[in-house]
Amino acid sequence: MGWAADWIEQTKLWVRGAEGGKPDEQQRPLAQRLDATLRRGQEALSPRELRRLLQDMEQVADAALSDVEGGRKALALMEWYAAADAAAHKDFWLLSIERFGPDAQALQVARERYDKAGSDAERSEAEMALRRALLSSRTRLLQRFAQPQGGLEFLINMRAQLLALPKSEQQRYVALDAELEHLFSRWFDVALLELRSINWDSPASLLEKLIQYEAVHDIRSWSDLKNRLDSDRRCYGFFHPRMPKVPLIFVEVALLDKMAGSMAPLLDESAAAADLSKANTAIFYSISNTQTGLKGVSFGDSLIKHVVETLTQEFPKLKHFATLSPIPGLRSWLLKHGDAALAELDDKEKAALEKSAGGVTAAQLLAALEDPGSLGEKSTLRQAALYCAARYLGRETAKGRPLDAVARFHLGNGARVERLNWAADLSSKGLKQSMGLMVNYLYDLKRLDKHRSLLAQGKIPVSSEIESLCKG
DSSP: OHHHHHHHHHHHHHHGGGGOOOOOTTSOOHHHHHHOSSOOTTOSSOHHHHHHHHHHHHHHHOTTSOHHHHHHHHHHHHHHHHHSOHHHHHHHHHHHHHSSSOOHHHHHHHHHHHHHOOSHHHHHHHHHHHHHHHOOHHHHHHHHHTSSTTHHHHHHHHHHHHHTSOHHHHGGGHHHHHHHHHHHHHHTOGGGOEEEEOOTTSOHHHHHHHHHHOOSSOOOSHHHHHHHTSTTEEEEEEEBTTBTTSOSEEEEEEEESSOOOOSHHHHOTTSOOOOGGGOOEEEEEEEEEOOGGGTTOOOHHHHHHHHHHHHHHHOTTOOEEEEOBOOTTHHHHHHHHHHHHHTTSOHHHHHHHHHHHSSSSHHHHHHHOSOGGGOOTTOHHHHHHHHHHHHHHHTOEETTEESSHHHHHHHHTTOEEEEEETTSOOSHHHHHHHTTOEEEEEOOTTSHHHHHHHHHTTOOOBOHHHHHHHTO
């Protein structure tokens, strides 16, 4: 019954606001402010303004109103929010948590009833009672904001504001964040999304969105973008019908006759387009989420599946599907944990590294890797860096999950760590993140479920090449 425990634990997030959080040092509790006459200290809204805001929110959430009328009132409140400052936004968030949450006492009774259920029938009835107890006017309040044009974007941007707060401050608004994530998971179900091809003939406003939201390899110019949309490339995005002009997530694909090992050829604007008649490999070289507020809403797996299906319909000869991906967390991991990894090298390898780097510490290795592009295949420095990168990607986990954010995305979708590529991204960003190293994640369509199963057991699926590198 682990699922039940997880579900009941989740309910604690939904009502934490109702149980009260630690107020800012400069603010009185919200209840005191609502009953007061005068503003105090650094409080954003006066008591009168706060009461008026609460009244407007109650009107939006009024169950007696139709969704259309509720949406109209929500639109007026959205206009207020757009003109308000960040401190006033926090008052809005606190009101939604403390005044629109589930009845904490009723929820406690329902949880106790569920815990005491002695049969399947009793448990089913208790579950329904618990679900009813979880329903709140906050849910209706947020749903009403999704009614008018631009409402979904309003809610997504609001959650992005929440997530941009320091971690310590986010805890105060965890109930609102949890409910928004829950609603977004329903509203942005992949069954409701549309996969569209994006090309050079797409509207200029959409192409500008690609330039704006590209998060992996910056698009430097319109000619750079045109190169990425050439005849040997494909670009796809997931769109929601209420946000038809904004791709929620998009992927850039290169069609090649082998697995890519460097970004330079892919971004070379002067290079001739590849011969599509020889293309047997699709390389996903950039996948960008455009909406920070949709963090935790997973549609990456479905995006890749849809892209693979679309590509194979157009190019039946495609047999291999892989990424050319950055390793954003490698350098920071090396600085913290690299010494322990290097300590596991054998005596001969340590002696060679000491001779080349002046020592056997991660800091000394990184200092010696100033120009990775100049190092030959047999370079001791290169071999030591590859060993560390393989350990980072293929062995290291936290709570059973890969450490690297990009690795978590692709491995969670069923890929495996296939190959490390030396001097694959010599941009300033690539050198800063991973000393120029990049990695191929392979999507073996026949083994996706097997790889997910391994990952669920805390085992990272890797190729024999990565396995060999992990051993030094």
